[in-house]
Amino acid sequence: xxxxxxxxxxxxxxxxxxxxxxxxxxxxxxxxxxxxxxxxxxxxxxxxxxxxxxxxxxxxxxxxxxxxxxxxxxxxxxxxxxxxxxxxxxxxxxxxxxxxxxxxxxxxxxxxxxxxxxxxxxxxxxxxxxxxxxxxxxxxxxxxxxxxxxxxxxxxxxxxxxxxxxxxxxxxxxxxxxxxxxxxxxxxxxxxxxxxxxxxxxxxxxxxxxxxxxxxxxxxxxxxxxxxxxxxxxxxxxxxxxxxxxxxxxxxxxxxxxxxxxxxxxxxxxxxxxxxxxxxxxxxxxxxxxxxxxxxxxxxxxxxxxxxxxxxxxxxxxxxxxxxxxxxxxxxxxxxxxxxx
Amino acid sequence: xxxxxxxxxxxxxxxxxxxxxxxxxxxxxxxxxxxxxxxxxxxxxxxxxxxxxxxxxxxxxxxxxxxxxxxxxxxxxxxxxxxxxxxxxxxxxxxxxxxxxxxxxxxxxxxxxxxxxxxxxxxxxxxxxxxxxxxxxxxxxxxxxxxxxxxxxxxxxxxxxxxxxxxxxxxxxxxxxxxxxxxxxxxxxxxxxxxxxxxxxxxxxxxxxxxxxxxxxxxxxxxxxxxxxxxxxxxxxxxxxxxxxxxxxxxxxxxxxxxxxxxxxxxxxxxxxxxxxxxxxxxxxxxxxxxxxxxxxxxxxxxxxxxxxxxxxxxxxxxxxxxxxxxxxxxxxxxxxxxxx
Ligand SMILES: O=P(O)(O)O[C@H]1O[C@H](CO)[C@@H](O)[C@H](O)[C@H]1O
Ligand SMILES: O=P(O)(O)O[C@H]1O[C@H](CO)[C@@H](O)[C@H](O)[C@H]1O
Numbered sequence: 001x002x003x004x005x006x007x008x009x010x011x012x013x014x015x016x017x018x019x020x021x022x023x024x025x026x027x028x029x030x031x032x033x034x035x036x037x038x039x040x041x042x043x044x045x046x047x048x049x050x051x052x053x054x055x056x057x058x059x060x061x062x063x064x065x066x067x068x069x070x071x072x073x074x075x076x077x078x079x080x081x082x083x084x085x086x087x088x089x090x091x092x093x094x095x096x097x098x099x100x101x102x103x104x105x106x107x108x109x110x111x112x113x114x115x116x117x118x119x120x121x122x123x124x125x126x127x128x129x130x131x132x133x134x135x136x137x138x139x140x141x142x143x144x145x146x147x148x149x150x151x152x153x154x155x156x157x158x159x160x161x162x163x164x165x166x167x168x169x170x171x172x173x174x175x176x177x178x179x180x181x182x183x184x185x186x187x188x189x190x191x192x193x194x195x196x197x198x199x200x201x202x203x204x205x206x207x208x209x210x211x212x213x214x215x216x217x218x219x220x221x222x223x224x225x226x227x228x229x230x231x232x233x234x235x236x237x238x239x240x241x242x243x244x245x246x247x248x249x250x251x252x253x254x255x256x257x258x259x260x261x262x263x264x265x266x267x268x269x270x271x272x273x274x275x276x277x278x279x280x281x282x283x284x285x286x287x288x289x290x291x292x293x294x295x296x297x298x299x300x301x302x303x304x305x306x307x308x309x310x311x312x313x314x315x316x317x318x319x320x321x322x323x324x325x326x327x328x329x330x331x332x333x334x335x336x337x338x339x340x341x
Numbered sequence: 342x343x344x345x346x347x348x349x350x351x352x353x354x355x356x357x358x359x360x361x362x363x364x365x366x367x368x369x370x371x372x373x374x375x376x377x378x379x380x381x382x383x384x385x386x387x388x389x390x391x392x393x394x395x396x397x398x399x400x401x402x403x404x405x406x407x408x409x410x411x412x413x414x415x416x417x418x419x420x421x422x423x424x425x426x427x428x429x430x431x432x433x434x435x436x437x438x439x440x441x442x443x444x445x446x447x448x449x450x451x452x453x454x455x456x457x458x459x460x461x462x463x464x465x466x467x468x469x470x471x472x473x474x475x476x477x478x479x480x481x482x483x484x485x486x487x488x489x490x491x492x493x494x495x496x497x498x499x500x501x502x503x504x505x506x507x508x509x510x511x512x513x514x515x516x517x518x519x520x521x522x523x524x525x526x527x528x529x530x531x532x533x534x535x536x537x538x539x540x541x542x543x544x545x546x547x548x549x550x551x552x553x554x555x556x557x558x559x560x561x562x563x564x565x566x567x568x569x570x571x572x573x574x575x576x577x578x579x580x581x582x583x584x585x586x587x588x589x590x591x592x593x594x595x596x597x598x599x600x601x602x603x604x605x606x607x608x609x610x611x612x613x614x615x616x617x618x619x620x621x622x623x624x625x626x627x628x629x630x631x632x633x634x635x636x637x638x639x640x641x642x643x644x645x646x647x648x649x650x651x652x653x654x655x656x657x658x659x660x661x662x663x664x665x666x667x668x669x670x671x672x673x674x675x676x677x678x679x680x681x682x
Contacts, residue, residue, distance in 0.1 A: 006423065007419060007420050010435075018438075020514075025418070078661055079363070080347075092354060146654060150650075189433075197434060277657075312491040316514075316615070316617030316636065317485075320419055
């Protein structure tokens with residue numbers, strides 16, 4: 001019995017967290033909750049949608065009649081500019097910090113019914129350029145700029161018009177701080193960047209690769225926690241999304257289309273996920289330890305309606321998965337690169 | 342504007358993770374996914390339930406006709422005894438460990454339709470004693486014994502018969518290792534146990550207390566991530582659940598009934614949650630830094646059908662909450678201590 005068919009743990013080198021892998025458990029019966037697959041046929045324009053072109057939002061603002069993307073301040077953002085100087089409390093058991101930040105909504109397309117895999121490569125280039133433009137502006141004022149998308153009702157997405165969000169703040173969030181520490185320690189210990197080495201090794205081993213092109217590599221990482229989790233890695237020495245050149249942007253638009261199309265093909269549904277970019281902190285420190293990457297965390301496990309529950313053991317101990325990352329990668333490789341339904 | 346109505350972060354001293362608190366966001370409209378509240382009237386006995394007394398499970402084993410609790414090996418456990426000597430791989434980007442462990446299912450009651458708040462205090466004493474008995478046996482062989490309950494279909498519970506699980510293994514899970522390090526560092530720095538000091542300070546401040554009795558304190562911790570998260574703390578210097586004396590066990594049964602009844606009363610439903618015990622590691626090291634405690638992580642946010650989604654930002658950055666822990670504690674204090682529907 002090798003490590004890969006007996007229960008084992010794998011360590012995430014970006015965070016130091018472990019995941020418990022139990023390959024033999026993949027075939028247990030499931031009688032628990034099922035989700036509702038979103039099969040609704042949506043119109044290209046919905047007069048009640050707060051993101052459609054020309055519509056008026058709850059706060060009275062009217063969206064322009066936009067052609068590609070449109071960005072506005074989140075009307076219900078979790079962050080806002082600080083009214084006073086951000087203060088902190090250092091009592092060890094009651095530590096807090098007042099935060100200063102901004103939340104924006106990024107409409108990916110004027111068309112209400114589209115999702116990323118259904119958009120054209122030029123339209124996806126426009127999305128990436130919009131991310132770049134807002135990132136470039138926000139990183140002047142904020143050390144930590146989170147660009148992400150919640151896709152699908154199951155992922156808490158409050159409405160279906162294709163969109164993502166940008167939350168920017170001065171402090172480093174917990175995940176960025178962890179990844180920053182681990183990447184810095186790796187550079188110190190090995191003299192090379194963690195994810196630069198990882199790109200090379202995954203290309204050698206090949207069994208966790210989902211797809212790749214000139215500038216990007218998509219793998220189910222060795223330490224994936226979610227069943228079909230992927231890590232989208234820039235092959236070049238880039239730390240911030242606004243530093244991508246036109247060739248890298250074009251190549252990114254292509255792989256975003258391919259990766260999300262492969263997801264949709266696994267269960268022949270609009271595959272829900274949360275995805276987000278991890279840029280290096282914009283804090284003026286040297287950043288050669290960091291490599292620009294995006295995480296995709298999709299919840300589905302067995303079908304369009306049965307997801308993985310990260311509950312009890314996962315909350316109290318550590319993440320747990322059934323199918324191995326190698327199996328998940330093989331499934332994602334076997335389906336068509338083109339959305340096929 | 343104080344720290345408590347402006348967006349701020351709070352730090353979890355047990356893990357070092359921060360949570361973003363955005364009190365002003367509590368009133369944003371919700372048009373996203375809703376959950377199905379479980380309103381089904383269940384029978385006291387279900388001939389198809391694998392946990393009911395006298396029934397035969399899928400593997401051919403027959404449950405005894407039990408009166409109080411019943412424990413059996415999980416037929417689809419994520420852990421199993423290692424066939425060979427557990428091996429480890431130390432390549433920095435591909436670290437793994439073969440694990441050795443056991444998974445058990447703990448039926449809380451023979452009656453199919455009950456939940457913890459609906460059980461009598463003596464019946465709950467029997468549950469605690471069952472936890473103690475299996476913990477005592479498993480800690481001889483395993484350093485880390487996780488006792489937990491997933492309650493409700495929304496929490497991935499695969500069937501409704503009242504039950505929890507025990508997963509035991511030799512390695513320390515990620516959460517236990519983190520809590521162990523943080524509690525040890527606190528003892529080193531302050532000369533007292535982190536959670537011992539915390540019990541005293543929460544009793545002084547009072548505004549996060551949900552309920553308490555002779556030996557136990559239930560608070561919405563200062564750093565709570567889930568809307569109605571609670572921390573159940575032993576007031577006495579106890580590190581392992583099997584070390585609780587009969588008075589502490591009786592007092593625990595009482596507060597388990599009260600806390601879960603208060604939960605049910607918030608939205609007049611069987612309140613879903615994952616709960617779990619955090620015992621000190623059984624690794625032969627001194628453990629005066631550790632205090633026995635349980636975490637309750639309930640997902641509901643606004644009603645029996647609207648939960649908090651820990652998605653996008655929460656996955657990529659850190660947990661985020663809308664209502665403050667102080668508001669959540671006030672709500673839990675205001676409802677009846679007795680299940681009232
Ligand atoms: O109760 P079950 O069916 O064993 O499984 C449930 O609890 C486990 C431990 O938290 C999780 O890994 C599963 O995702 C969840 O569905
Ligand atoms: O898209 P919304 O409605 O802003 O909100 C969604 O994304 C946020 C950021 O990940 C989460 O905090 C919410 O729980 C989720 O429902």
